[in-house]
Amino acid sequence: MTSNNIDKLKEIIKKSNNIVFFGGAGVSTASGIPDFRSATGLYNEKNNKGYSPEYMLSHEFFSEHPREFMDYVRNNLIYEEAKPNKCHLALKKLEDMGKLKGIVTQNIDSLHQLAGSKNVVEIHGNLRDYHCVNCGKYLSFEDMKERDFSIKCPNCGGVLRPDVVLYGEALDLENINNAINLIENAEILIVGGSSLMVYPAAGFIDYFRGDTLVLINKTKTSYDSRADFVFYEDIGNTMSQLANI
Ligand SMILES: [Zn+2]
Structure with a gap:
């Protein structure tokens, strides 16, 4: 039976020290970062030269137009002023309490780390780290800024x-393994801000073998009937309540 009783879930969370959080774009939108896959996201921006964000962020576009690719990333994906929101802070609190084992995120904005979370698996990579495709030299975001994003x-x-995973590229194997390891050993899995429509999100959830599956999303997902708790609520508000124990 699927429940939306938050007090009942809080009792379960109180007893667990093996919670894993799986987050999608909805975690970042409250920090002012648009979901580039959603209708209100970057798809409607006028600066794509008529191309979809999926094409602008594809391996093919990067290979053929690396300068335009980097400009697109800089202008559309980097939100330097973005701050962690209530969801990020609640997860940091649960980790400090020894309850949260780790976070698996589809987001590339590093806001979990900015909030202070330690164990974060970024399955789509991040925008903090850069490297040369030829010699592998590493540059940080600060290095890139200093060099005015020269490619x-x-x-x-x-x-x-x-170091972001582009459309048409494979996920990093070490990241996949870390994510699966967290999820398949978790007691409680909280999935937040993800419609679970986009590959490979749904595939990761299938590894969960624990007791309590929790979904927090503003709209329905195809996993709702399999979940123990479903909240059609704001992710920040719900996570704040869950961490307030
Ligand atoms: Zn090089």
Whole structure:
């Protein structure tokens, strides 16, 4: 039976020290970062030269137009002023309490780390780290900023790119393994801000073998009937309540 009784879930959380959180774009939207896959996201921006964000963020576009690709990333994906919201802070609190084992996120904005969370698996990579596709030289976001986002490697002249997984690219194997390891050993899995429509999100949830599956999303997902708790609520408000124990 699926429940939406938050007090009942809080009692379960009180007794657990093995909670894992799986987060989608909805976790970041309250920090002012749009979901580029949703209708209200970047798809409607006028600066795509008529291309979809999926194409602008594809391996093909990056390979053929690395300068335009980096401009697109800089103008549309980087939100330097964004601050962690109530959801990020609640998860940091649960980790400090020894209850949360880790976070698996589809987001690339590093807001969990900014909130102070330690064990974060970024399955789509992040925008903090950059490297040269030719020699592998590492540059930080600060390095890139200092060089005005030049895509020319200071070491060998090769092309620089962010460590994000582009459309048409495989996920990092170490990240996949870390994510699966967390999820399949978790007692409670909380899935938040994800419609679970986008590959490979749903695939990760299938590894969960624990007792309590919790979904927090503003709209229905195809996993609702399998969940023990479903909340069609704001992710920040709900997570704040769950961490207030
Ligand atoms: Zn290089």
